[in-house]
Amino acid sequence: MNYFGPGHGACPGCGLTIATRNVLEALEGKCFVANSTGCLEIVSSQYERSAWGVPYIHSLFENAGAVAAGIDLALKALKRKGEGKVVVFAGDGATADIGIGTLSGMFDRNHDVIYICLDNEAYQNTGNQQSGLTPLGSNTTTTPVGELFPGKMGRKKDMVSIAVAHGIPYVATASVAFHADLRRKVKKAAEIEGAKYIQIHSPCVTGWGIDGKQTILSAKLAYETALYPIVEYENGELTRVRKIKERKPVEEYLKIQRRFRHLFKHPKGKEIISMLQKIADENAAKFNLDV
Amino acid sequence: MEKVVRGFYSIAHSVKLCKPNVIAAYPITPQTEIVENLAEMYANGELGDCEYVTAESEFGAASILVGASAAGARTFTATCSQGLILMSEVLINAAGMRLPIVLVNTNRALSAPLSIWNDHQDSMVLRDGGLMQIHVETNQEAHDMVPVAFKVAEDHKVMLPFMINMDGYKLTHAYEPIDLLEQEMVDTFLPPYNPPVYMTTKDPLTFGSYAPPQYYAEFRVALQNAMERARKVLEKAYKEWAEITGRDWGGHIVAEGVEDADLVAISMGSLTGMVRDVISELRNQGKKVGLLKIRTFRPFPAKEVRGALKDAEKILVFERAVSFGHGGPVGMEVKSACFGLTPEFYSFAVGLGGRDVPREEIVRIISDVYYGKVDQGFHFGTVKPFEEVIV
Amino acid sequence: MKITLGGISKPHSSKTMKTGDWGTEYPVVDEEKCTACKTCEYLCPDACIVVVEKEDEKKVAVPDYEYCKGCGVCFSVCPVDAIKMELKDIYKLEVC
Numbered sequence A: 001m002n003y004f005g006p007g008h009g010a011c012p013g014c015g016l017t018i019a020t021r022n023v024l025e026a027l028e029g030k031c032f033v034a035n036s037t038g039c040l041e042i043v044s045s046q047y048e049r050s051a052w053g054v055p056y057i058h059s060l061f062e063n064a065g066a067v068a069a070g071i072d073l074a075l076k077a078l079k080r081k082g083e084g085k086v087v088v089f090a091g092d093g094a095t096a097d098i099g100i101g102t103l104s105g106m107f108d109r110n111h112d113v114i115y116i117c118l119d120n121e122a123y124q125n126t127g128n129q130q131s132g133l134t135p136l137g138s139n140t141t142t143t144p145v146g147e148l149f150p151g152k153m154g155r156k157k158d159m160v161s162i163a164v165a166h167g168i169p170y171v172a173t174a175s176v177a178f179h180a181d182l183r184r185k186v187k188k189a190a191e192i193e194g195a196k197y198i199q200i201h202s203p204c205v206t207g208w209g210i211d212g213k214q215t216i217l218s219a220k221l222a223y224e225t226a227l228y229p230i231v232e233y234e235n236g237e238l239t240r241v242r243k244i245k246e247r248k249p250v251e252e253y254l255k256i257q258r259r260f261r262h263l264f265k266h267p268k269g270k271e272i273i274s275m276l277q278k279i280a281d282e283n284a285a286k287f288n289l290d291v
Numbered sequence B: 001m002e003k004v005v006r007g008f009y010s011i012a013h014s015v016k017l018c019k020p021n022v023i024a025a026y027p028i029t030p031q032t033e034i035v036e037n038l039a040e041m042y043a044n045g046e047l048g049d050c051e052y053v054t055a056e057s058e059f060g061a062a063s064i065l066v067g068a069s070a071a072g073a074r075t076f077t078a079t080c081s082q083g084l085i086l087m088s089e090v091l092i093n094a095a096g097m098r099l100p101i102v103l104v105n106t107n108r109a110l111s112a113p114l115s116i117w118n119d120h121q122d123s124m125v126l127r128d129g130g131l132m133q134i135h136v137e138t139n140q141e142a143h144d145m146v147p148v149a150f151k152v153a154e155d156h157k158v159m160l161p162f163m164i165n166m167d168g169y170k171l172t173h174a175y176e177p178i179d180l181l182e183q184e185m186v187d188t189f190l191p192p193y194n195p196p197v198y199m200t201t202k203d204p205l206t207f208g209s210y211a212p213p214q215y216y217a218e219f220r221v222a223l224q225n226a227m228e229r230a231r232k233v234l235e236k237a238y239k240e241w242a243e244i245t246g247r248d249w250g251g252h253i254v255a256e257g258v259e260d261a262d263l264v265a266i267s268m269g270s271l272t273g274m275v276r277d278v279i280s281e282l283r284n285q286g287k288k289v290g291l292l293k294i295r296t297f298r299p300f301p302a303k304e305v306r307g308a309l310k311d312a313e314k315i316l317v318f319e320r321a322v323s324f325g326h327g328g329p330v331g332m333e334v335k336s337a338c339f340g341l342t343p344e345f346y347s348f349a350v351g352l353g354g355r356d357v358p359r360e361e362i363v364r365i366i367s368d369v370y371y372g373k374v375d376q377g378f379h380f381g382t383v384k385p386f387e388e389v390i391v
Numbered sequence C: 001m002k003i004t005l006g007g008i009s010k011p012h013s014s015k016t017m018k019t020g021d022w023g024t025e026y027p028v029v030d031e032e033k034c035t036a037c038k039t040c041e042y043l044c045p046d047a048c049i050v051v052v053e054k055e056d057e058k059k060v061a062v063p064d065y066e067y068c069k070g071c072g073v074c075f076s077v078c079p080v081d082a083i084k085m086e087l088k089d090i091y092k093l094e095v096c
């Protein structure tokens, strides 16, 4: 099982590379990868230092959806579809912000592409700036904590609903904390014709301010607090959720990460934490997560 | 087979005969009818093993072609103006990745103010992007240059995007009798695309690597070298085309009556016809004037241009764009090609944003220059006197 | 020197980048405890801990120290606590 690495330059304990390895493993390496500019690309595609064992292309920050669509069309035209699946790896910034146009076009035309959003909840390659998928209260370099503001104001963009609204056949969230579930979802997506969206919660040790030993733990806590619901939609219907046995208060997730630590000191921190708890409660209710 | 068709169709028909695998398009005036024609052919099953898509933007269309081309497909798109500059990030990237995407740019002005009419401001923005660029004078020339573009772009010694510039409206909308190519003729000239390398699971290569400082410069030199090699490849293709079709459009430049000319007028694109007309009339009157038509803009045929201008006393460039803060972009190229020669130099930007260029204006500019009635340097053609106020 | 068309790279050419000296710690697998469940193999960000069959047919996880960055992911996910992280000798300070 080796379609990615070793020898890449990711920070020790990086969640992106864990997600990537498992996606490629699920596809048994039979795929074409289009990757947006970002951490994964930078750590893996330096000239003469490629970590990839599958055909791979990086073009720009905001066009991986369209590049993948082009590969899909070429394989169709050249009658080479049997060679493998077309997969995108794109960051949350590439997906939810700058590349949302090309992503929407790819969804809308329903290309036979598995789009993986590697969600590390900020522009990490450029040093932890906020993206549309940065959660409320997160301390990033463009939403720094100051006297007035306790980190990012506004909530995480609901990319899952945006994907579902395109009417594509498969949409799911996954987490590096549940690697078997992640691979199952990718395998399932590979069997479905048309556009697929899988958003994988992938901790960033550097941007989140955690240790490699907490990579999996923090991803797991995001799920256990219902801040990151693990869900699955088929043809627009919610078909499966990962139930939570004993839902934990959001503080347990927040307190282990440097990006949220100010919330326990800042005058507005309490308010933000209660808003985050409300978001978690809403998630739990919406997806019926509690057992 | 000669048929009266619009400029749009002269492109679409030719593209069809080149058997592209992927066409990605987005509408913009005055290009839209090219891709509409292709869409109609696609709908009628006339494009063979080709996938045609309308993208969500020109940026998306060009990006689709990057993926398709890297996967080994022959690719085509058409655009102009705002669409071209929206594509620019992708096209410059495609050049660096050495992807032989072919596009037709139906030259149109840039906003603001918004203008859908013709000048060359759009393609000039991509001057330094690493794309080959040619300008055509007529729809027949446009029709003929499509197979040439594919052949040269896909030549393993070149592997660069190729942009055919044709003037929006002036050419695109014109109905003209076109000697439409036959499939056999195109097949003789243009072999199927045989990519030297492409994305495949059989040999899982990494495309679009990033290059740290110890490598980047070499890749840019390689791109420049490819452009240099493209000169010969393109010239050969021009010749071969003339042999096969009997239609000789000339080489990188076409020089007419420059040998004994005191004044050489320079033009690119559809305006050339009128300039030629005026020049030949002046010659008939015994004036020593000549014409230089520039066909290839990138790689720039500096040697040929210099050769054609070596004896000229006065050089006059008809510009269709402005390099704001300096002068006319074609003139800048011509001047650098003539470095060390000492002709008088004049350049006039005419027909900006579709402003009509009447024959009299060409006559006036040429005779003003001929009789020394204007200063050397950059000028605008006819504009109304105005004073700029805030509101 | 040769350079490739448009900067194409060969697969797995990153192997020349030995990242084994990045970390301060390294994982040590207790072969008795290891059940060869492969959790660490799936979750190692650097694809450098693999379950292999030993001569005695026992399967155990074996870290590849040439590439291991000492991140501790394997340590943190091992369900039977078979992996310990140890400080590399060069980082051990001797107090005299």
Ligand SMILES: Cc1ncc(C[n+]2csc(CCOP(=O)(O)OP(=O)(O)O)c2C)c(N)n1
Residues within 6 Å of the ligand: A016, A036, A037, A038, A039, A040, A061, A062, A090, A091, A092, A093, A094, A095, A118, A120, A122, A123, A124, A125, A126, A131
């Ligand atoms: C058009 C453009 N704008 C900005 C950048 C700079 N840039 C490169 S990667 C990046 C952030 C990537 O964030 P994300 O997509 O979340 O991926 P991550 O690095 O976090 O995995 C930015 C801002 C760029 N390369 N191109």
Ligand code: SF4
Residues within 6 Å of the ligand: A009, A010, A011, A013, A014, A015, A016, A039, A040, A043, A120, A124, A125, A203, A204, A205, A206, A207
């Ligand atoms: S900055 Fe974050 S996402 Fe980027 S390589 Fe490091 S841990 Fe991974």
Ligand code: SF4
Residues within 6 Å of the ligand: A013, C026, C027, C043, C044, C045, C046, C047, C048, C049, C063, C064, C067, C068, C069, C070, C071, C072, C073, C074, C075
């Ligand atoms: S410490 Fe990290 S890099 Fe080393 S084997 Fe364990 S998971 Fe892999």
Ligand SMILES: [Mg+2]
Residues within 6 Å of the ligand: A091, A092, A093, A118, A119, A120, A121, A122, A123, A124, A125, A131
């Ligand atoms: Mg990110």
